[in-house]
Amino acid sequence: MKIAVVVANGKAARKIISEADGIRTGEYILAGEEFIVNSKGESVISYADYAIAMVDEIEKGNHIRQRISVLGK
Template identity: 60%
Template structure:
């Protein structure tokens, strides 16, 4: 009797630049990484942005296109959104794109509790769209271990 153990490698892409003249690298780096992983069993999980999340059930308006979205984040959100839109067309890569809540809090508390959603911006029971880096990381590792969102984007919000 043979016991075959197969493990798929999970690659987490946490690429980020803030300088305006380098924002295009969000698109080119993700495209390059996708080309490398094309046709391979590896899984790619991308640390995404919230700007490309939809704020309407018809999926016509993205958060970055709302009047209250901060101007200073629009170039970043636009480049990350274009990178995501391109990734969505890749049927040759086992990708997952994890968008945070609108308030992605670096110093927020780790609760280990979060709610997951799909393509639309979520709010918690207090009406806030927020998640700490720590809880986002928990969601990322949960996805790496469970693989519930292959070839999908999902979002998370703190409970």
């Protein structure tokens, strides 16, 4: 499943692109509520890397009651 980033009226609407068959890299970018892209200009993450990021956040507990987002490097 992939969902693209849509730009309308000069504003980017964030839509997460998740790759079920994407490879596990073990690397991700932790972001806040604002839309960001990686060095390739993409906002994409594999299911495996997303799962790693969520477990890391649960274990570390650094963002209690905060909204975060993650994307692949």
